[in-house]
Structures are given as C-alpha cells and as structure tokens.
Amino acid sequence: MLYNAYELNRALLTSASAWASVTAEILNNPAMPFGYAGFSPVIASALDVFAHAAAPRGKPDFGIESVLAKGADWPVTESIVLRRPFGNLLRFSHSGLPHNAPKLLIVAPMSGHYATLLRGTVARLLETNEVYITDWADARMVPIEAGTFDLDDYIDYLIGYLEHIGPGTHVLAVCQPSVPAFAATAVMGEARHPCRPASLTLMGGPVDTREAPTSVNDVAVTRPLSWFRHNVIATVPLGYPGAGRRVYPGFLQLTGFLSMNLQSHMMSHYQMFMHLVTGDGESADSTKRFYEEYRSVCDMTADFYLQTIEHVFQKHSLPKGEFVHRGKPIDPHAIVDTAILAIEGENDDISGIGQTRAALKLTPALSDDRKEYFLAADVGHYGIFNGSRWRTKIAPVVENFIATHRAREQLHAVA
Template identity: 50%
Template sequence: MTVRDFDDSEPPRFDAPAMGLSSPLYWFYEMTHVALNPSRAVAHATHAFFKSPSNPVSNTTLGKSISAACELFERATRRYSQPEWGIDNTVVDGRLVNVEIETVWERPFCRLLHFHRDVPLTHRPDPRVLVVAPLSGHYATLLRGTVQALLPEHDVYITDWVDARMVPISEGRFDLNDYIDYVIGMLRLLGSDTHVLAVCQPGVPVLCAISVMETNEEAHVPESMILMGSPIDTRISPTAVNKVAEKRGIDWFRRNVITKVPFPNPGFMRDVYPGFLQLNGFMSMNLDRHLEAHSKLFQHLIEGDGDSAAAHREFYDEYLAVLDLAAEFYLQTVDTVFISHLLPEGKLVHRGIKVDPSKIRRVALMTVEGEADDITGLGQTQAAQTLCSNIPDEKRLHYVQPGVGHYGVFNGSRFRNEILPRIAAFIRAND
C-alpha cells in the first residue's frame, strides 16, 4: 500500500454554523467601540490639557492624577492596530547596516517579508532562515525581538499573517490544510538552502509540510527545522489550555466562540474566531498581573517615571494588538492538535497524503522548550524527536531552557544569551 493509498478522503470541513450563539457578539463589540469614541475624544483632550507645560495645574498631584486617569481610560478603550516592526538597521560584522523590509510572496491570508540587510557584496552569505510566526491571535511583530536577535548573522524571512477581518469573503476559505500549503509554497520559493524556525503554534503545520515534502521526495526541503515551544503532542504534560479544549469539545467552540465579521470591515460576513476573545483568554490567565501592571502605570505617570511608563506602553501596545482567525482554521487546529491528537497518533491526512514524520530523513531537527512553559507543556515539543524516527542522530538536538516560560523561549535576555547561540550553532552545523 502506497502512502497515497492510505486515505484519499479529505479531513472533515470545519465550517461554522450560519448563526451561532456568539454571532451577535462581534456586532456588540463594534457598536461599543463606536459608542465610546466621544468619551475617548474627551479623555484625550483632557489628558492633553492637564499634561501641557503651560497649564500650572499640570505639575500638581491633582493634575497628574487626572492626566494619568485619562490616559488609562483612552488606552483601555482603544482598538490597537498592527504595530510597526521598527527595525531599520542591525549590526553585521561590527558594522551598522540598514535594513529594508520587503514583501517577496503574498497570498490572501499571509505575506512573506524579507528583512533585506544592506551588506557589502563581499560579505559571506549568511544562512537563510524562515521564521514561521504563530497564527494564534497576535501579529507577527510579537517576534520582533526574535528577528532582531537573528539579523546580525542570518538572512531572515518571516510570515506576516493577515487579520481575517480584513480579507473579503470572496477570497475564499483558509484552514489548516491551506496553512500547510502556504508553508510548502514558501519553502519552494526560498529553496533548499533554508532553515525553518517555527515558534509555538506553527510547529505542527511546519512538521506536516516537511513530512509531505519528504514523502513526495521534493528537492526543496529545508536544511533544518527548529521547533520552539510547539504543541506537537498535547497528551504530554497537558496544560490548562489543553485541558479546556478536551473538556469542551469542538462543538462547544463552534457554538460559542465563532462569529461573523460585521459591516463595514472588508471581511464582512466572514466566520472568524475574533482576536478580542483570544485576548480575553490571554488576559484572564494572569489577570492579577495585568491589573497590577496598569496600577503601576498610574503611579509611574503621577510620579513622572517616564522610562517605566514607556516600557509599559511598548509592551501593551504589542500585547493588546490582536487579529481575527478564520473560523475553519481555528476549529480544525483545535480539533486536530488539542482534541483528536491526529499528528502523534498517525491519523493526520493532508490533501490525500498521510502525514508521516518518519519520512523525514534529509532535514535536521532541533526542539526547544521552556522549563516553566504553562502554554506548551514540557515534552510536547520534544515529541517531534520521536515522530521523526529516521533523522540521523548527528542531525538532532533537544534543548530545555531553565527558568523560562512560554514567552521566554523566543524572546528576552535568556533567549538572546542562551537559546539563540545554540540555534545559531545548530544552523551553522547543518548549513
């Protein structure tokens, strides 16, 4: 029996119901934003008035308190748009060089960005790295620190996922199979001398894409893949996220978290999992910490601690910027990864081809986990090492970073100082 004979049927389609229980929710959300616009305008003007150096009250505790309260209200009711990358240069071989961000590949739900470094023609070719950013609620700019850390020694590309709210319904569906096709298309474009770095959620579709390419004996498989904090097998060390998915079941998610994009957004009437619902889930996991952070911002503004206030704004401008996910992609991912565990159980099929990681032979594999990760439990990413049973031992590496949670796996000082050097060495060894 050949691989193509395994199962020529497509996996179930995860279409949302025509009118689920949460369908009106997005409309209420939009109307609330519109209704708050006058209050936000008043708060903004009041903040400017009491912040102005020409206003003698601005230097009093009362003036600072009013200004701080108005800023917190405006920030709490604002809709945060996609942040800018803010990467204009980097240091290569001790020399400051300009960086230009260019789109080199585009589909309705994703753009592939290249961080082109203005290096001399005599500069040695650096390893080409495709960073596959998570499509789980935040924009790809969440990996700004990851990209900045890679740039000095790597030629970096990254997936820039598009907010489903902005994609007209005429552009069609987007599900997990389409995600896998997108990854395959990017790898074919970039060529075989590429290294793939998947952060969190994309670990599954990246592993699937490379498995399918190896099954088809394609020439453009990458040199290596690095999976970081990825939910390859969520049966291992299940976290609160995993347990909720299994307890609720896919029908609960279909009925309660899927809604239609309201007018006048370009994606009007598209079924989506709204970003604001995902953000609510993120915030509720550590609500006390977020409330404390905003309380501290209020105090920093009154005390005139500009550096601390700026750090808060920078973090939350990124954290509170969320995008919508196509409903079919969200539902299929929840069912495949968190409920049915199709990949580790050997039951996942893509376009009639069985996804078999044991077919991977030519691609080196590195898995990275955080010791204190409460999103992707310890061992879930390492499971890829077992599934990819035919990769030679000399082309494997597993690393657990002590003392970091999920975010620390791909960002922060420990990522830069302890994880990145290991990734760079692994890439160089397999380049």
C-alpha cells in the same frame, strides 16, 4: 450578534479613550499650573492609563531600522517578496550579511496576534541570517471571494513559501505553527522535494499536548468541538473587506490570554500608573510599548481555528499518526535528513515541557546526530522568542544549530 456587540463597545471606548487622552494632555501641559496641584497628577495618570488601554489598535509595523552586526550598525531592508490572500512572505536583509548567509524562514503563529509579535525574534536572527517571515493576514480583511483557509491551506502556504525561497532554507516555527511546519516538512520529505527544509527548529509548540497539559490545553479538551463552533465563532460584520466570513475573533483570543494572567496584567497597569504619577515616563513607555503590541489582534478563519482545536488539542492527530494533508496520511518517518531542534521554556504555561520535544520521538528515521533538544531555564512562553534570555541564551543555540547542519549539508554536497 457577538461581533456587532464588540464593534458597538469598541466605538464607545474609542470615544472615551480620545476624551481621556485629551484631558490627560491638558493636565500634563506645563502651561497649566493647576496640573501640579492637588490630585491633578494622579487624575492625569489615571486618564492616561485608561486612554492607552481603551485606544483602538491596527496592525503594527515591524519597524526594524537597523541591526548591530560585526561591530557596526547596518540599515535593514524589509520587502514583500510573495503576496498571497491569507499571508504575505516578508524578507529582511542588510548589506552586512555575507553573500552566502543562511536563509531562514520564521513561521509566525496564526493565533490572534500579528507576526510583529516576533519583532525581537527577527531582529536578533537577522544579525547572521537572511530572514523571511510569514505575515499572516487578518481574516476580517480578506474578501470572502478569496475562498477558505484551513490547516491544509496553511501547510500548502508553507510549502509555497519554501519553494519561493529555494533549496537549503532553514525553518523556525514559534508555538502554534510547530504542528503544520512539522507536517509540511514530512510532506516535502516524502516527495523528496528539493526545497524541503535543511533544518527545522520548533519553539514552545504543541506537538503533543498530552505531555504536561497546561490550562490552555485544558480549555480545549473540556468542551466538545460543537461548543466552540456555536459559542466563539462569529461572522465578520459589514464595513470590513471580509464581511460575511466566519472567523474566530482576535478580541476573544486576547480576552482569553488576559484572563489567564489577569492579576499580572492588572499589576502591570498599576505599575504604569505609578510610573506616570512619579514622572518616570521611560518606564511607563516600556509597558505601553508591550501592550500596544499585545493588544493588536487579528481574526482567524473558522475552518483553521476549529481544525486546530480538533486535531492538535482534542484528537492529538499528529502524535497518534492520524494527521492527514489533502486526504493523505502524513508520515513522520519521511523526515530523514531535515535536522530538528526542539526548544522549550522551563516556565512555559502555554506549551508544557515535553510537548515540543515530542517531535524528536516522532521521527525514528532521523538519526540522533540530527536531533537536538534545549530547555531554557527560568523562561516562560514569550521569553522563548523575545527578551534578554532569547537574545543571549537561546538565539545562539539556534544559530549554532543552523551553522552545524548547514556545514554538514555543504560537505555532503561536495562529497
């Protein structure tokens, strides 16, 4: 019933959005002189804001056409190099990269948004790296015949991606995938897998949510797992390829994030309205672009979502040494030669300070010269991987870390 009610509401809003958009265009048409009189500009701006807020959204494109590197613009090539039911592996490259450029796998969150949320992350790191990214699928679009997808499958997918890319690959995990990326590294380390990560960068991830709990953590621990199973899990309705699949709907995730900072989001839309009233279309378009991405959401499989709530937020299985993969305990002591960089934002209200840094404490067999920590001053959660501070302050730390340990590994291989 939950999903069906949402679909009905979405259909109504889609129609209303279309009418609002058409009316706003009529009022803004230079051929309509009455659009400049009285309250017409205000009405047109209000309708434009509503039309944008209520419009349906699908999966965005990365749309990275070129990057600036070595003082020149280089056309970017985007391709799918590995297809899997629950997530493809994408590759980004350009001819300005040296033939031996570092290979970097970016693990995007499976947390309700598409991998395109990391568009800025990819574009910046593509300047110096051959970039791969996990392009997770919308669970409602995956036929039920494809089977289930849980934390074990997530870890297996990461291992499979690393095997496809090959030895010497560096990994960067943003937010939620910090835990499964760490687990995959430990599993591959214990097996002495030749394709285990050369380095692992964890950014704003919930490795140990007992450190500086945030409101997101509080929501996960104040209710039993059964509450989540009975109240936020829904069945994909008919009309989608994944009809019948049990999922945590993306629209619920979006609602949760919007409610956390409702006043801020309302102010952003009010400012967009004022920009439109005064004719500042450029500023209004900037806000629109952000929300077009922010409101593009996808569903997660129920198994993956519930296991994440249980093991990451409620039981703290990884830091307590109780996390398992395919029935076998995960041993962080097995990480002995994968360098680890932990990055946190000073103003992160989703993953508190210390939650990501905990990864450095969990790896006693890893020498201190292979560990690094960076606290980004005056940066919130999304600022860790997007925006000006990411491009100028944080990305260089990641690049230097990769370069340092890549050179070290090459020297070791020669010796």
